[in-house]
Amino acid sequence: MSYFSKLISFNTYEGHDSNFHYDYNANSGGGQAFLGGSFNGYEGKLHSGKDLEGKTASFVFRFHDASGFEHHVDLGSDELAKMDVIPRGAGSQNMKLSLEKKKRPSLLFPALLMLPRTCGRNMAESLKKSPLTLENYWLRSMWLDVEIVDNDSVRFIPKDYVFEGGCTKKKGVSDGKTVIGEPVFFSLDYELRANDILRAASHSSKLPNNIAAIVQHFKHLLLGDEAFSYSKCDQMVEELMAEMANHYPELYSGISDPLPTLMRLADCSACKSRPKAKVKIIDMPRNYIFFGAPGTGKSYTLNKLAAGTDGEPGLFAKDHVTRVTFHPDYSYSQFVGCFKPYSEPGTKEISYKFVEGPFLKTYLEAIAHPYENYVLLIEEINRANPAAVFGDVFQLLDRDRDGNSVYPVATSKEMAIRIGDFFDKLKNKDAVKNAIERYYDPDLDFDAFCEMSREGLCLPPNMYIWATMNSADQGVFPMDTAFKRRWDFRYMGINEGADADIDGVKLSDIEVPCGKLTVKWNDLRVAINDFLLSDNIHVNEDKLLGPFFISPESLDPKTFTQVFMNKVLLYLYEDAGKTKRSKLFRSDLKTYSQVCKAFKEEGAAIFGAGFPKLEYCPEPETDTANDPQE
Known part of the structure; x- marks a missing residue:
């Protein structure tokens, strides 16, 4: 069982307002633990890492057990896991963690989660090794929640764990800094891993006593019954791997992740009647x-x-x-x-x-x-x-x-x-x-x-x-x-279903009445959305109109006007544009009934200044060949 899934980038926090993160650069001399981004502080305001300067930081491992109960493991109970937040340089506004005489987080968390020792700042000996084997990966990035304890201390609670591997330093280069290979990134399913440690412990009676004792220790640690000690955990992981290799050489190599083999040895299968996946697999998430x-x-x-x-x-x-x-x-x-x-x-x-x-x-x-x-x-x-x-x-x-x-x-x-x-x-x-x-x-x-x-x-x-x-x-x-x-x-993007096929006709091609004129439903919808997104109105994307906001059956020209008033205009008036009515609709339309009455006669002219220009459908030509007046 693998607890890792491949990622394109380690920047999982990008695009979020609260994007505070830890970034460990293993190639910068002795390795640097950088802090960046903004975090939510008091009264919902965003703060930068500069606000944490001078505080002592520790990390908390947070996970939910199989029953949904939330657990917290305080790594700060170990003095080796407490680090000062300092500027990255003299006068710098950017912060980092001081690692002098401390154990970096890229070692702390693997020790807590029974992972093999990571490679730290040293690169892999060979790129032929898997990036997820011993000596070829390290904890690169964590997206963090921030909890300010008092004036002197702060706790960081990771929301994800991204590991990096796949690189090595080119031998024979004098400065020793030339890196070869392409970095690869992996996300750790930390909640599944923590729960599997607990499950292995619950079945540890099937294991040799020395191995069972180690697994039980990690169980007590995760449930808060033991205080975290990096040195003890690191030593126990090393002992566990050696003991498993001695007892089960045919199953375990002694250098890879020990947990999958532990799960197999403890017979932790959820149900002995598990299917063997002979069913035709549908290539979609379950x-x-x-x-x-x-x-x-x-x-x-x-x-x-x-x-x-x-x-x-x-x-x-x-x-x-x-x-x-x-x-x-x-x-x-x-x-x-x-x-x-x-x-x-x-x-x-x-x-x-x-x-x-x-x-x-x-x-x-x-x-x-x-x-x-x-x-x-x-x-x-x-x-x-x-x-x-x-x-x-x-x-x-x-x-x-x-x-x-x-x-x-x-x-x-x-x-x-x-x-x-x-x-x-x-x-x-x-x-x-x-x-x-x-x-x-x-x-x-x-x-x-x-x-x-x-x-x-x-x-x-x-x-x-x-x-x-x-x-x-x-x-x-x-x-x-x-x-x-x-x-x-x-x-589902706001325009993703616009070209859906409805009884052989594209949804985007269906024409509907708009006042005395005719317009394609999709053109009218897009124009309304563009107006809602404009600087005058400025609503969130999740308040826009999707192509199925009006059901395809209701796009019948005979009923559309009434449906549009009942659904779209009411939604705009009472929900999406409730606080912007004076800008959303023409200034002389003071009530919802006035808006509806005007739409019947004037169509899109009911909207306020800046509404996009619509391209109306040409009126059908009148056949006058049989007109008696001609």
Whole structure:
């Protein structure tokens, strides 16, 4: 298992207002730990590193465990990990960390996370080695949260960890500074790594005593039961690697990352009935959120990908697509399942039974049909409280490379009974039984598989969860970091869906009435957006109009004017341009009703000064050949 993913650049903080960061230059003589960017201070104001001059800085490792609980490990409990913030040079406004007689962060964090010693300022001996093996990588950059403790001290809390490798110094050069090779950058999934250390510790009884004791120490360290000591951690990592190489030479080389081998030795697989990924893989993330401004076509795109259109198949069979829309009152019991009153068809007797929600329904179909793919589409995922709706099953969203849940979730007694009933009543039980026994484990019979399924939930690789999210909507619920990190996100640009094909016609070519004239809907929409972005109005991008802000069915010339007034004009008047009405609309239009009345007659002339000039569609020519007056 790799905990690293490749990046194009180490500048992960670029483009953010709060972009405070640590940058370790391993090639600058003894190595320099630079600080840069701005951070949020009191009253939401941005501060520069200059405001930290003279303070003593320490680092805090922050992560969420499998239950979503946040832990903090204070590295500043070790004097070697406390560094002064000083100017980079005499009179400089730029800051750096003083590393004299200290251990640099590029050594501290790897020691804490059971990684092999990094190469520091020394370059790789050979570029033929993997950048992620011993002596060929180091912690290059961290994007930081800043917590000012008092007048004398400050704590830095990394939001990411970017490692660099792939370079060496050319031998035989007198100054020793000539570097060859291209740098490569990797992001460390630090939360997954921390949780895997905890999981390995929970199974350490299967390990030799000396190895188990070391793993237990790191568990206590991460949970705050032990104070951090760099020297002790560094020594323990070295001992761990040596002991593992001595005990398991056929499995572990003694120089690479020890954790993947530890996980294998401790048998930390989340579920023994894990699929072997024989299902046809869909080259898309399994947990996927499409987000963007209202009307950008998120639902249209997601539905087209999943279920297809009348003339084009989707990635899933249509009966393998389950759709649900979140709303403020939506709950875990509706999403996963709960006990409900129930009466059998044709009877008047009412009893209670566990009724599965869309999540459990999709899950059961997916595990019972391992050669077929299933998807659960969630519309408006942040219109409900995602953490509350997902509850404990959010833990299942952590997936391994094959798409299986890393951490299983125990089932309640009622849910276990429902899962058992589901398998008992399968229409084509023999076919499903044969598929399961071939697919999961040749030595695992159907009854044993059903028993495992009743004991715990573990998402299979053929179950996908895709969602849409409008970050600009009022009344939406925020997502915490632990929830968001389990998803892949795709941003839908404001114009991305403009050329969507609607029944053989491009959305951008559909013509609509605008007062007494006719204009292409997309031209009118773009003109409004440009006006909203102008210096006079200046609204955020997530308040702009996407091409699907008005549904394609409502672009009918017979109904468009009324729909435009009800949706677009009301949105502009009461939401996007509420504080800029005097500039957004013509000065003589004082009320919403006046704006609507004027639009019927004058079209885009209702907007204020500076509204872009529209290119109207030519009026259709009148056929006068049969006119009796001619």
